[in-house]
Amino acid sequence: MNLLTLSDVTVRAGGSLILDRISLSIDPGEIVTIVGPNGSGKTTLMRTILGAMPVSGGTITTRPGLTIGYVPQKLPLDGSLPLTVARFLALPHRHSPKKIAGALKLAGLPDIGDRQLSALSGGQMQRALLARALLSEPDLLILDEPTTGLDQQGEAGFYRRIEMVRDKRGCAVLMVSHDLHVVMAASDRVICLNGHVCCHGTPASVASAPEYRALFGHGTGGALALYRHDHDHEHHGHSHSHD
Structure with missing residues (x-):
């Protein structure tokens, strides 16, 4: 059973449509990252999932007894x-x-x-x-742009730590991020948001999707290579390719 399922969730604030019919699910043990431009509704989506913002339409279903751990952007x-x-x-x-x-x-x-x-x-x-x-x-760890203010090496190190936590604890992870480059390699699935779900899937499929490129361009490849190089070096004592 999914830990969390959103079905056609719509959120309005002050008469404006912020989220339009969002459908997504989180499975046990997977790392899912939400990316999107500023104003795309990423933080609103997190607040809605956490119950801090009411839905205007659609449903949010959680597995009975689900425990959520929340890491805010700052305190x-x-x-x-x-x-x-x-x-x-x-x-x-x-x-x-x-x-x-x-x-x-x-x-x-x-x-x-x-x-x-x-x-x-x-x-x-x-x-x-x-x-x-x-x-x-927690069964589900939710993080809202957790690496804001960190340099690229700090970002990569934090995401490796999240992978380690998932591996040791078996919890699912849902992250909101603006760090397109390093975050893509840390995710099992990526959901591209811009008021609605533009595209979703594996990091590679989302990075090559026309909807993603229309929003972000083509500039993630080099930093993805940096993350993978560092990741290989840290875990195996040597690097493989920069693919």
Whole structure:
């Protein structure tokens, strides 16, 4: 059974049509990425799936007992607030130190629980937010443009971490991203959104689709090669081709 299914979901806001008859599904264990230009409704779609925005038409069906972990784009914090990473992860629900340490390790931040949250870099903060989402042991992990502000190497590293989380936990992943280049290689399926579903399928099929190219052009190939080269190098100690 699908974890999540949207059937002809339509969303209006202030009299404007934001999402027009969106149909999609997420299967257990797959990584699905939503891409689209600014104003295409990506964040609205995430908010609708999370129940923060009402649908004007259509239906959203979830598997009974579905647990969702959410990683926001950023977290506004008072920089002067004295809060350690471990304490932050224990809010609002307490978790054992062992569970917190395990989530931090899986997110790529081992031995950082005693550090002040305000002292984290942008990349470390995103991994702390990932660790927080993992504490709920989600069936579905939802991330809204999680690498905003990171450089290309940081983006690629974060997406590799997401793949690792999926492989270790078996959770499905739904991401919204503007990072067309590196994100494509991290996904099992890509859905191109522009108020409606323009095209969807494997990364390769979407990258070559006329609807995708009409929106984004042809400029993803080189960075896809960079991601794959780095990915091969990291996992196998050497690189293969830059295909």
